[in-house]
Amino acid sequence: MRYSGFRVIKEALTGHKGWRPTWRDAAPQPDYDFVIIGGGGHGLATAYYLAKQFGQKQIAVLEKGWIGGGNVGRNTTIVRSNYMLDGNEPFYEFSLKLWEGLEQELNYNAMVSQRGILNLYHTDGQRDAFRRRGNAMILNGSDAELLDAEGVRAMYPFLNFENARFPIRGGLLHRRGGTVRHDAVAWGYARGADQHGVDIIQNCEVTGFRIENGKVLGVETSRGYIGAKKVAASVAGSSSRLMALAGMRLPMESHVLQAFVSEGLKPTIPGVITYGAGHFYCSQSDKGGLVFGGDIDGYNSYAQRGNLPVVEDVVESGVSLIPALGRVRLLRSWGGIMDMSMDGSPFIDKTHIEGLYFNGGWCYGGFKATPAAGWCLAHLLSTDRSHETAQAYRLDRFQTGHMIDEKGQGAQPNLH
Numbered sequence: 579m580r581y582s583g584f585r586v587i588k589e590a591l592t593g594h595k596g597w598r599p600t601w602r603d604a605a606p607q608p609d610y611d612f613v614i615i616g617g618g619g620h621g622l623a624t625a626y627y628l629a630k631q632f633g634q635k636q637i638a639v640l641e642k643g644w645i646g647g648g649n650v651g652r653n654t655t656i657v658r659s660n661y662m663l664d665g666n667e668p669f670y671e672f673s674l675k676l677w678e679g680l681e682q683e684l685n686y687n688a689m690v691s692q693r694g695i696l697n698l699y700h701t702d703g704q705r706d707a708f709r710r711r712g713n714a715m716i717l718n719g720s721d722a723e724l725l726d727a728e729g730v731r732a733m734y735p736f737l738n739f740e741n742a743r744f745p746i747r748g749g750l751l752h753r754r755g756g757t758v759r760h761d762a763v764a765w766g767y768a769r770g771a772d773q774h775g776v777d778i779i780q781n782c783e784v785t786g787f788r789i790e791n792g793k794v795l796g797v798e799t800s801r802g803y804i805g806a807k808k809v810a811a812s813v814a815g816s817s818s819r820l821m822a823l824a825g826m827r828l829p830m831e832s833h834v835l836q837a838f839v840s841e842g843l844k845p846t847i848p849g850v851i852t853y854g855a856g857h858f859y860c861s862q863s864d865k866g867g868l869v870f871g872g873d874i875d876g877y878n879s880y881a882q883r884g885n886l887p888v889v890e891d892v893v894e895s896g897v898s899l900i901p902a903l904g905r906v907r908l909l910r911s912w913g914g915i916m917d918m919s920m921d922g923s924p925f926i927d928k929t930h931i932e933g934l935y936f937n938g939g940w941c942y943g944g945f946k947a948t949p950a951a952g953w954c955l956a957h958l959l960s961t962d963r964s965h966e967t968a969q970a971y972r973l974d975r976f977q978t979g980h981m982i983d984e985k986g987q988g989a990q991p992n993l994h
């Protein structure tokens with residue numbers, strides 16, 4: 579079934595009796611060519627591009643819960659291509675280009691909104707760093723504009739410009755960045771994958787790997803054994819736990835990141851704004867709620883809820899940047915488990931076990947990567963070669979000294 583304005587009108591006039599389920603509720607088959615573990619954005623995008631772009635068949639996505647229940651449905655929806663390092667920026671630019679055509683590609687309204695992202699700076703040193711980052715972005719085909727304080731004031735007059743400690747001096751504007759409705763991305767890719775014959779199997783937890791002579795033969799699941807020629811793990815915050823079942827210890831930790839939504843307000847914040855003197859980022863949803871977040875919780879956890887000190891810390895930063903926020907009521911908050919790598923950058927790579935592939939380490943920036951991560955993992959699974967934009971995302975980069983430390987924080991996962 580194709581979705582269109584005509585279809586909506588027709589269904590409205592005929593009692594909405596013609597809508598079909600968005601994807602089939604598939605039962606697990608004994609064998610597949612490709613098994614993808616994790617029905618988040620990355621796993622579903624991988625299945626979609628494997629089938630659509632690379633013409634592969636016999637593909638299953640195994641999800642322990644329900645589609646959209648992981649980080650893909652829990653994030654603050656920001657997409658951007660404003661990285662600085664060579665290993666990163668071409669990949670994120672590729673991803674943003676895929677976002678730009680995603681709704682037509684999937685015939686699904688994912689509410690892709692390129693409303694612009696503004697990173698504020700408060701010191702001369704920060705301005706110099708932003709200028710360097712902006713130049714790197716432009717060199718990689720992205721867009722960047724350096725604004726002075728007046729340029730920022732014209733867009734966001736209600737910010738605390740004269741803050742004695744952190745006066746706003748300007749910002750780096752990335753106009754093509756913006757937001758995308760997170761769970762619609764999961765549903766859109768699930769629908770697209772299903773239309774290309776992918777089996778999407780929910781309530782099916784992978785509990786072990788069958789590995790013989792260094793080669794993966796299949797996976798043990800809560801719904802029985804499933805054989806596979808190739809298996810890809812794409813389980814975000816559960817990566818360490820899952821890969822431990824294959825005897826692997828990953829260079830990453832799991833931490834909780836929280837997101838917050840305020841009561842609905844009239845249109846106030848036109849784009850996405852980030853504070854340069856605290857960790858705070860904010861946009862406004864189409865329903866009017868301010869959607870914001872900040873730092874991860876400082877300790878390791880697999881709980882999908884966070885602690886109160888971070889709530890206070892995030893709100894403090896928010897009120898320091900937007901004093902009027904002090905009068906707004908917080909409506910809800912939740913948490914997701916982040917796969918924080920040692921250098922803040924991800925992995926899309928083969929493992930030392932033949933037929934077993936790994937995608938993870940996305941920290942809290944993996945939503946914007948969804949289309950490219952899916953494409954690049956599908957490329958790797960199909961051709962056994964890394965896609966040109968994902969060659970730096972190797973698992974052995976800590977051994978070879980090729981870390982991609984965008985923030986320059988060193989091996990401190992909770993700081994990336």
Ligand SMILES: Cc1cc2nc3c(=O)[nH]c(=O)nc-3n(C[C@H](O)[C@H](O)[C@H](O)COP(=O)(O)OP(=O)(O)OC[C@H]3O[C@@H](n4cnc5c(N)ncnc54)[C@H](O)[C@@H]3O)c2cc1C
Nearest residue numbers: 616618619620642648649650653654656784914944945946
């Ligand atoms: C609060 C918050 C805010 C964020 N904000 C942003 C943002 O603004 N921009 C951005 O780019 N990124 C953001 N992120 C990060 C982004 O959401 C993640 O990096 C990305 O969604 C991870 O990929 P995924 O969608 O595949 O993960 P998930 O949706 O978590 O998918 C992984 C799936 O694997 C399943 N799974 C786990 N173990 C097993 C198993 N054993 N068997 C079968 N299935 C299993 C899980 O149930 C889950 O559904 C944010 C994250 C959070 C939590």
